[in-house]
Each structure stands twice: as structure tokens, then as C-alpha cells.
Amino acid sequence: MIAAVLGIDWRTLADAFALGSIYALMAIGIGLVFGVLRLVNFAYGQLVMAGAFALALASQWGWPVWAGILLCFAVVIVLSLLMDRIVFRPLREQSPAVMLVATFAVAFLLQSIALLWFGSLGKIATSLSFLQRPVTISGVDIRKITIVAMVVAACCLVALVLLLNKTNVGLHMRAAAMDFQTARLLGVRANRVIASAVLISGLLAAIVAVMLTVQTPLVTPDFALRDTIVVLAGVVVGGMNRLVSATLGGFAIGFASGLLGGALPTNQSQYLPSFVFAAVIVVLLIRPGGLFSRPGQAAVDRV
């Protein structure tokens, strides 16, 4: 129905849904770490970038697909845990502003390293390009990656909901996000909870890296940078204080970007970010606490 009104075809709708799914995963990755550390990790996009370079290198070396994906996961997870150990942990007691600037520094550092090692032209990850090919579902051509993205995101969501609600680690993470000091007084180990959140966040970054390289096989040092900024806007719009609202925010902004991208005439697609961010500003003016936060809840703090 919406599709018919806006003159959008089913393929665009499916692509928008897939982009929303990928952004939702990034929103969870950012939101989980924010929950336990009250830290907006601006270096999240660079984790995705590092994973994408791992995939590109693996495909350049002629590694099989599974080995490339394995390398991507290994690189991103090791980087995430290093970030926690070297940057987050020593700075945890510092003010949010200090931590924020530290994540900026990490982001630029990783980007500069990528520039030094791989150059500004980047590398091409081809091993998964077969996922670009379409399949025909009831007369509509839909790219395989679109379906893969939606299925993977749905599986991740289910796994995460189970983890958060059914396991002790999940319970500890939720409690830490609500009131960290009380959790510690009850014996919840701060370092373990934070490391778990960082680890899951890294896993999601690796998954996102795989899917984004299928969409954009050319991997450059600023890979996923724009996506991260858009997702951060989505997370703030959705409501940073709650994982559910942050996730919905990430999905919504991805979905909106996808739809707008399809609706705008091709020669005006450079205006897409302006439209998206104009919408962000309008939402924040009307609902400063976040689009999906409960009414009466305090506005986003410490961002």
C-alpha cells in the first residue's frame, strides 16, 4: 500500500527493509556498549571497516569464503577486545566527555592505519559477490543479499533477546545498564559485564561488515563511516537509553534511507543525507527523549 502510494516497487521496499535490518544490528552494537559504559563508541564504524578489509584481503589471497568470514570475525573481535582493554577500561571512571573524545581518537587512528596499509583507493572484496544476484519471488527480482540480511538480522535479534532474558550474563548486562553500582554491590563483575557487551557488539560489527561488503564490494578506509553516522543519528532519534528503542531507531533510519534512496530521482540522490538528517532534527525537536521512548521519560543524557 505504502509502496503503491509512493510509487516504490517491491524491490526497493525489500532493499530498504534489508538496509534497516543491517542498521538495526549496528544500533544494537552501539546501544549495548552505551548501556553498560554510558559511552557512545564513535569507532564502531572502523571496526566494521577493519572487518571489511579482512574480507577483501582474504578474497585477494584467494581464500575460500568461509575462511574470509572467519578472518573477518577474528579481526573485529580481537580489535573490540583490545579497544576495551586499552581504552575503555582505563578510562571507565573518567567523565563521558573524555571517553567520547577517546573513541574519536581510536576512530581516526584506525582509519589512518587503514590508509597507511591499504591506501585511499582501497581493495575489492569479491568472494561474496554471488549474493548480489537476484532471485525471483512471485514475479519480483530480489537480490539474495537482501534476503540474507533480513534473515541474519532476525536470527541475531532472536539470539540476543534469548541471551538478555534467559542467561545470567544477559541479566547482569541489563542490570548494569539500569544501575551499575547496585549491580556491582550485588557481586556482578564490572569487567566481565563490559567485556561481554563489547564482545557481542564486536560480533555484530563483524556480521555487519560481511553484509555491507556484499552491498559495497569496494572497501576504502572510510568504509561504513557514513553508515555509522546515520545509525548514530537513528539511535539518538529512537532513544539511546533503551536498547529496544535504539534498535528501532536504527531500523527506522535505515528503512527511511532505503525508501528515500529509491524514491528520489537518480540525479538527486546526493540530497539523500540532507533529507534524512532534516527528518532527524524534526523528530528531535518534537520528541527530545526519542521517537520510541516512553512518554514522560527523561531526555537523552550524557550524549
Next chain:
Amino acid sequence: MRHGAVAAVRGVSFALDRGEIVGLIGPNGAGKSSTLHAVMGLLRPVKGDIRLHGTSVVGRRPEDVARAGVALVPEGRRIYGELTVDENLRLGLAGRRARGDLDADLKRVYDLFPVVEEFRRRPAGALSGGQQQQLAIARALVADPDVLLLDEPSLGLAPLMVDIVFDALRAIRDRGLAVLLVEQRAQRTVALADRSHVMSNGTLRLTLGPEDAADTTTMVAAYFA
């Protein structure tokens, strides 16, 4: 064998043994909560020592103090209102050392506070203040601690609820725990505790026994000393 914690705020020194309740009373700002925070590792004393089973716990992280067998029922209860009663209780298990029979401990906690079992699946935020206080104590007890610290557990409670809480503390002491009770309700605390220290301006002024509970003159004098 000595089982105790010795805390110092400013020349403050006292001992707490297994199977006894020590009261810490005094006006607002006397340093009662600070003493508890120092024990839990939330504040680091400049001088002095805090020992548990003879080993210093100064400089340890709060979670490590909890895991060593010290449970705090914090001021204002600090219940997770969005989590269920059961989930709040499960959080208490984080501080539990691997020993003892969990089911038996849970049963004892439920016997002590039937509301906690009855409302297991409800959001803890839906409980009344008195029920939340019972949950907070239950949450501390499931960790199977040696030492239980309570920061003004009767604050804001209806008289009937205060009775329930104080009766529970008696039962907890009789089970062999060392209980340190920080309270504003001086008379009731003095009547319940084996010893009560009156604290004011960061130092201990006077120690009272249960027999002094009726002697309001001494207590009032100690408060304003």
C-alpha cells in the same frame, strides 16, 4: 575463631561477630552510610583498616567484597523496578560463592519473606515500599553472606512493615550471620541490637546495650553530644 569486620571513619573502630546485630545510630551526616560504603569498597579510607575474617578488604572492588561474603542492603533499597522480583533475586546470586544448597537457601528466604515468593513474576516496581524492602533483604540473603549490612532499612516504611523487617533481622542473626544495622530509629535499634554505637560527626560517641532502650535521656544526650 573471630568473624568480623572492623571499620574506621575517623577514629571509629568496632567489631562485628557472627550471630550478633550491631546497631549504628546517629543523626543525618554522622558518617553511618560512609562507614558502610567504606566496607563495600565504594569509598577508600585514607587511614585505617577494614578486615573480614582477619584479612584486609581495603582497596578491593565492590564486587569482590560482595563475593567475599559481605552483602549490603543499600539505602533506598535500589531494587530494579523494571525487572521481575525473581530476576532481582537472581541478581543476588551474582555474589554467591559456590557452596551450600541453593534450593534450601531459597526456601529459607521465601519462608522469611513469603511476599517475595508470591509475587515472583511481577515487576519489582509494582511492589509496595515495604515489599521492596523485603525483596532487597532477600536479594542480599540469597548470596549466602557471612556479613549483612543494612542502610536504613526502615526508612519510609509503615509501622507494620518495620515490624516485619526487624523480626526478619532477628531471625537472620539467629541463623548465625553478622548483621550491621544502620538506622535512624534509635530506640528500636538499641532494643534489637546486641550493641549499638551512637555515631555523630564521624566518630563513635557512646555504646548502648538493649537494656538502655528505655533510657531515652541517655540516648538523646548522646545524639546531641
